[in-house]
Amino acid sequence: MRRKLRNRARPQARFEAFLCLQLPYTDFMRIAIYPGSFDPLTNGHLDVIQRATKLFDRIIVAVAKNESKNPLFDMEERRELVRQAIRHLPSVEADSFDCLLVEYVEKRGAQTIIRGLRAVSDFEFEFQLALMNRKLDEGIETIFMMPKDTYTFLSSRIVKEIALLGGNVSSFVPGHVRTALARKLKPAPA
Numbered sequence: 001m002r003r004k005l006r007n008r009a010r011p012q013a014r015f016e017a018f019l020c021l022q023l024p025y026t027d028f029m030r031i032a033i034y035p036g037s038f039d040p041l042t043n044g045h046l047d048v049i050q051r052a053t054k055l056f057d058r059i060i061v062a063v064a065k066n067e068s069k070n071p072l073f074d075m076e077e078r079r080e081l082v083r084q085a086i087r088h089l090p091s092v093e094a095d096s097f098d099c100l101l102v103e104y105v106e107k108r109g110a111q112t113i114i115r116g117l118r119a120v121s122d123f124e125f126e127f128q129l130a131l132m133n134r135k136l137d138e139g140i141e142t143i144f145m146m147p148k149d150t151y152t153f154l155s156s157r158i159v160k161e162i163a164l165l166g167g168n169v170s171s172f173v174p175g176h177v178r179t180a181l182a183r184k185l186k187p188a189p190a
């Protein structure tokens with residue numbers, strides 16, 4: 001009753017209520033895409049994902065095919081490693097894509113691209129990428145997130161190098177990624 005009175009006093013509220021009835025639920029969802037190579041996913045990526053869950057209703061971690069980067073894991077393997085890492089996060093999904101990022105964002109009904117910033121060295125490339133994506137689609141915003149300070153030195157490339165040389169990567173990646181790295185880098189029997 002009180003709500004009814006309030007709505008009568010606020011025509012805007014009645015209009016909003018009308019929209020609620022007309023639009024599908026997804027039109028109100030803040031959906032973000034977190035794209036990257038994830039070759040493989042590290043605790044730094046996971047930290048960014050966890051922080052983003054506080055800002056968005058749905059996050060799609062989108063593994064880019066990126067064959068030109070000569071990935072250690074193929075696209076399906078990388079997506080599966082992401083999927084296992086986010087199992088405890090109900091609002092996060094793992095997917096992959098092999099097209100222009102802005103096309104993929106549009107296709108998934110998202111409005112935002114998330115990228116991680118570790119240090120000033122990331123900035124130039126990320127800035128260029130964000131501006132180019134804005135040129136391609138004005139309706140999509142890029143936001144940058146900083147990981148916990150202990151992950152600012154962490155990259156997939158460094159993790160692969162350490163694992164290749166037999167170093168311990170257990171504090172840099174989830175357990176299943178460590179196992180996958182060990183399996184992938186195991187020397188072939190002579």
Ligand code: ADP
Binds near residue numbers: 048114153156
């Ligand atoms: P790409 O090849 O697209 O840079 P990456 O998998 O290396 O893909 O990274 C995906 C995104 O995550 C990028 O924005 C990158 O800067 C960010 N990122 C990578 N490692 C970390 C980390 N340790 N902390 C925060 N962000 C990170």
